[in-house]
Amino acid sequence: MHAFSYHRPATLKEAVSLLRKVENAKLLAGGQSLIPVLKLRLASPAAMIDLGAIEEMRGIKLEGETLTIGALTRHAEVAASKDVAIGIPALARLADGIGDRQVRNQGTLGGALANNDPAADYPAAVLGLGATVNTNKRAIGADxxxxxxxxxxxxxxEIITSVAFPLANRAAYAKFRNPASRFAIVGVFVSEAAGNVRVAVTGAAPCVFRVKAMERKLAEKFAPDSIARVRVPPDNLSSDIHASAEYRAHLVTVMAQRAVEAALASK
Amino acid sequence: MGVTVSMTVNGARVSADLDPRTLLVQFLREHLRLTGTHVGCDTGQCGACTVHVGGRAVKSCLILAAQAEGAEVMTIEGVSRDGELHPMQAAFRDHHGLQCGFCTPGMVMNAIELAQKHPNPSEETVRAGLDGNYCRCTGYHNIVKAVQAGAAAMKR
Incomplete structure (x- = not known):
């Protein structure tokens, strides 16, 4: 790691003002992606602003039709939360499959979203549920x-403060995981709320994306067979030692069907 | 520019002026000389450096010492009581859950917290729970047995 100065604000307000004052500063949430990046010297910020002491950015609230999760809430807390289990059980299961136990005990929702790793799980849930990312400045739609x-x-x-997830009638996440890294080779999040279907894919491309052709078919009939013949073209998909673009394209349809099946079984 | 860090380690208050880059595992091993916590890969894969921070099993090579400010930290040196092995340590010995022993401190620390959350863990729960701990002597089968026995012993 290159040298950096370290700041540990106790409030969001203090963090925002530090971020404005300190030059070339990076925000540190759980650090489960950022610390390895610093060790590899892929990033060398002059300052780290550790958000870990800001209690107001933690916690889970189920109110009406919305599940709101603080940006600093850890994956393990989401996985074990009663409110998440009641509101969006698919989200609890997704959180329980991120990384390993120790990573889930330290990594945070806000950190994962700000990092937007192409194979991370949470972006699929945020896009697949049409959630809203709240920051200190504005509310940003997942799309x-x-x-x-x-x-x-x-x-x-700008600092992510919380994420508001609208409840779905049914939802599920199906992940074809890399057994070594536990990241998604392909992960598909499917949700249905009042006839509105969303299908979000992570791991397959440089950035999470929706498959609207599948959404239309599933809105007509929410069943695995509806999308059996819908293929995502491999042209813009990722290709690496783990899977070719063609294989990932194949997996998108397979995992989407599994997600639909799981969503049906959940209700 | 240094940073003053204070925490409780195995019940004792400690405080130090550190380079902000200091990882928690470096602080434990090099400053406090608590060398029971091992560095296997230093990339967050192997879990040999697992300790408890605020009751959570985390990889101490993946957090800065400064991030543990004010926290209760427990390492493998802190789990035994009055010279008696912790039930999870005893279970690892009884079930031959180690060969070279390098991964064992991390295995035991993760297993203790796993057992606190799942007092009756199934084999599947244990295997999934040990995803973040590597054993290169291929001793997983006995480790799983040890964790289940250790979890049962912790309830007594």
Missing amino acids: RFFTGLFETVLKPG
């Missing part, structure tokens, strides 16, 4: 939030 490889619409000085 606008993720913009590219490790990129989001977040601007300098």
